[in-house]
Amino acid sequence: xxxxxxxxxxxxxxxxxxxxxxxxxxxxxxxxxxxxxxxxxxxxxxxxxxxxxxxxxxxxxxxxxxxxxxxxxxxxxxxxxxxxxxxxxxxxxxxxxxxxxxxxxxxx
Numbered sequence: 001x002x003x004x005x006x007x008x009x010x011x012x013x014x015x016x017x018x019x020x021x022x023x024x025x026x027x028x029x030x031x032x033x034x035x036x037x038x039x040x041x042x043x044x045x046x047x048x049x050x051x052x053x054x055x056x057x058x059x060x061x062x063x064x065x066x067x068x069x070x071x072x073x074x075x076x077x078x079x080x081x082x083x084x085x086x087x088x089x090x091x092x093x094x095x096x097x098x099x100x101x102x103x104x105x106x107x108x
Contacts, residue, residue: 025100
């Protein structure tokens with residue numbers, strides 16, 4: 001029984017370590033990829049036409065939040081036609097790179 005508990009603990013630790021490790025984003029590549037993002041997210045006061053809502057500024061946003069949001073758009077868990085299409089065209093590394101770059105920008 002004790003061996004089973006130790007084995008379970010070892011597996012849990014290994015899974016947690018693997019889940020928290022991820023490739024570091026390349027800010028330089030991210031900077032080259034965000035040109036399409038700026039068309040909506042870089043315009044002060046811009047609102048989406050339908051459904052109508054304020055488009056958030058993403059420069060300076062938390063890196064992990066950007067990664068999570070883009071993965072949710074990519075999987076369809078988060079719904080927005082434009083964002084879903086954009087995210088589906090991105091690789092996991094491109095998402096990491098974009099997040100690394102955007103999170104490095106100082107908010108104004």
